[in-house]
Amino acid sequence: MMGQQYRSMHRPAALLMLAILPWLLTACQSFRSGAAEAPPEPFQLILHLDKQTYRPGEAVQAVVQLVHPDGPRAEVRALNADSVRFYFGRAGSPERMERQAVASKKEPLGAMDALDAQTPLHRRFLLTRLTEFGGDFVVQAHYSSGGVQSKGQPPKVYSGVVAVSVRGARLFERDPQGFLKKQEAIDLARAAAGSGARKAEALCIEDEMGFYKWWVNVHLAPADRVVSFFVDPYLGRVWHQADKPFDPKLAQDPRSQRPANLPALPTHQDHAMPAP
DSSP states (O other): OHHHHHHHHHHHHHHHHHHHHHHHHHHHHHHHHHHHTOOOOOOEEEEEESOSEEOTTOOEEEEEEEEOSSOOOEEEEOOSTTTEEEEEEETTOOOOEEEOOOOOTTSOTTOEEEEBTTBOEEEEEEESSSOSSOEEEEEEEEEEOGGGGGGTOOSEEEBOOEEEEEOSSOOOOBOTTSOBOHHHHHHHHHHHHOTTEEEEEEEEEEOTTSOEEEEEEEEETTTTEEEEEEEETTTTEEEEEOSSOOOGGGGGSGGGSSOTTSOOOOOHHHHOOOOO
16 A cells, blocks of 8 residues: 555656656757857967078078868968068077068968868978077967957967077078078089189079079189079079079179168167077
């Protein structure tokens, strides 16, 4: 009798649990779905250098990758010398200085690109002013994301800090903009011409891609035959031999000595490095 009364008392509770069980299952599924729709992770910027140790005056090749791990497709600024800036300083010091990568005058720096989780953006940059001084340094890339900050993304994205060392004998002398000095270009062209190189003259030109080149005439003894070379002022190498030499009179024009449209030389505060 007592057992029957006990079962009778708990039968409504059991029926109630059976009634609300589907609702509980649906609520749990909804909760899990809501957790899976958490806000997407912000952009990630990854910086890689082609090596860790350089000689003074050596160019640095850097690869920058922009990743949006969980985010939807978005239109962002393309990776270029305007949207990506590089900052470096001595290891252990808070002081940092900006260094801009080599860029073509003809590249549209306002270009946009598509980014999503499946298609990260990456680009190789060339930096000619990271090795002005000897010692141990750190380098970081900053990316300005452009218009996407209005959609909840940060206006700037920062890479991790990469350690780099500058050691050994100076490889090249460069001007304060990182441009290979004329005498360095002449020495490279004379070495490419081989034995018999006597005198040489050089002028600076802009090529069809919007980059600069040193154009060097080398006079060979004994017949004073002239061979001519194009020298890359960024990497510091002979690009290739020219089809013909230039008129030597052009080398006397001051505008041919270095790019006429380079910005004014920076002040000592821009390129003076604090003592280690």
